[in-house]
Amino acid sequence: MRLGVFDSGVGGLTVVRHLRRLLPTWSIVYFGDTARVPYGAKSDATVRRFAGEAVRFLSQFEVGRVVVACNTVSAVALRHLDREFPGVPIDGAIQPRAEAAVSATRSGRIGVIGTRATVASGAYEQAIAAHAKRAGARVRVWAAPCPILVPLAEEGMENSKAAREALKHYLEPFKARRIDTLILGCTHYPPFKRAIRALLGARVRLIDSGEATARKLARDARGERGGARGSLRCYVSDIPRQFEAVGARFLGRHVGRVRLVAQDDLPWFERMPARGGR
Ligand code: DGL
Helix, strand or coil: EEEEEEEEECCCCCHHHHHHHHHCCCEEEEEEECCCCCCCCCHHHHHHHHHHHHHHHHCCCCEEEEEEHHHHHHHHHHHHHHCCCCCCCCCCCCHHHHHHHHHHHHCCCCEEEEEEHHHHHHHHHHHHHHHHHHCCCCCCEEEECCHHHHHHHHHCCCCCCCHHHHHHHHHHHHCCCCEEEEECCHHHHCHHHHHHHHCCCCCCCECCHHHHHHHHHHHHHCCCCCCCCEEEEEECCHHHHHHEEEEHHHHHHCCEEEEEEEEECCHHHHCCCCCCCC
């Protein structure tokens, strides 16, 4: 099986890390839209356009399935992608985490952190409510955007004083709500796990942004195992070296050679007016 995975940037490697562990024979083509990250501060319409372009780019590798690692895209664009690409099964980030959170919570008090766009969409609240209803569980959900965490993670500052201050600021209200489960609703948040645990205490269950997706795929793929180890090939829309340097921290090992997407491979380039405009 060849899987397409995409994210607004490097954070989706936190999902790839779990996919490689749980589905080692699958090959992965990864696209990180490093030229246009962050998505979390952009409008829904813009994120939908970028997401469509990413899936079109990955489709040329004849991927059997696409994993949207990015929570922001999953929150605002998944339905549009399903409509635009009816032939490609597309897995989003929200559903598996919502299900994992409902299963994990004992008190029914769940927190969600994510980008502004993810939180504004209400996608986690809806998915959790739907799953809780099916499971016959009573839950309450509180969500908060944590925009500063993305650049801190990219700078490798997840255990810095600045990160601790930012987390304190963002997580204090969750302490007051006495949540027992927190969804890390952004690809960039897993590196903060240790700092978040130190603040909220080990009692609060953290739902990792990548693991739930990988587990779901691994469950669906029963019977497809065996064979040689699959490859990982990464493409970015800007500065491959930066992605190589930062990527290892998210993937847990070196990402290998990262390729720049040739400008004329990117669908948005085709639509640009010729020089001088027309
Ligand atoms: N990949 C995004 C997400 O998971 C975070 C970074 C961004 O804002 O683009 O929501």
